[in-house]
Amino acid sequence: MRNINKWIAAGLVALTVMSYIILHAYQQNQIYNHTKLVIYRDGEIYDEASLSKEVHKEITVRTGDHFNIIEIKGEAVRIKEADCPRKICVDTGWLNKPGQIAVCIPNRLKIVIEGQSGNVDDIAY
């Protein structure tokens, strides 16, 4: 029964590839005219900013004594600086697709790129 090892290894590789394909398909499916950045603090919406080519700004979010600096550059967003211990949120790097998320668990902060469909504009037009 040496085969069982090979089967499990193949299964794990297949699972990894599958998860990539599913993620890719999920992100491809989300076609929006605009994207926006939503910042959550303590699970509640703290701020929103729509993302377009011209935007370039920084938002500082304070949570108690702690801070995270969020940088918006065109359609991409990142957490530029933070005072949390392991800087996982900073290491996450740039986000630019709807559904992408960066979290800073010590500071209870979460930033997500969400899609904004352009339907409302179309109807108004």
Place this chain on the structure above:
Amino acid sequence: MTTKRLVLISLFVAQAAALSIVERFISIPVAIPGVKLGLANVITLLAILMLGWKDALLIVLLRCSLAAMVGGNPISFLFSICGGLSSTVVMAVLWQKIGRRLSIIIISLLGAVAHNTGQLLVAALIIQDLRVYVYLPVLLISALITGYIVGVITLRCHSALKKNTDLTAG
């Protein structure tokens, strides 16, 4: 509990704690949030193989507490304990149930996958957003790589230690 067993447990705890502390200073040159090699898992797996699951769980608990006391914080403790426990439970169950048929490397791979998915679950619960699972593919790849490395190291250590450690004697 023989003295030899007691000494082995304490050595394992010390080694695992040292490994997880040292590991904080090794940064992996890939832009993936929160990926670590997980060298302390070598000790966890060795403990499962040589001492059984009860002592392995004890070693994981003590290792996480010790590592948290040396420059850790509550959040990193929560993550390391959840990841450590989920991988230990998975590896121990595999070893108990179908251990003879599985290679050590495969057990280590599955343990690493359990570790990463367990930590993601904790992150999703804390942040109350299942969307952190967009990092699952990246973390699965890192689990395959680190799990393989840990498995190879464990295999070598185990065959070397088996020759020199007879737990029934002493």
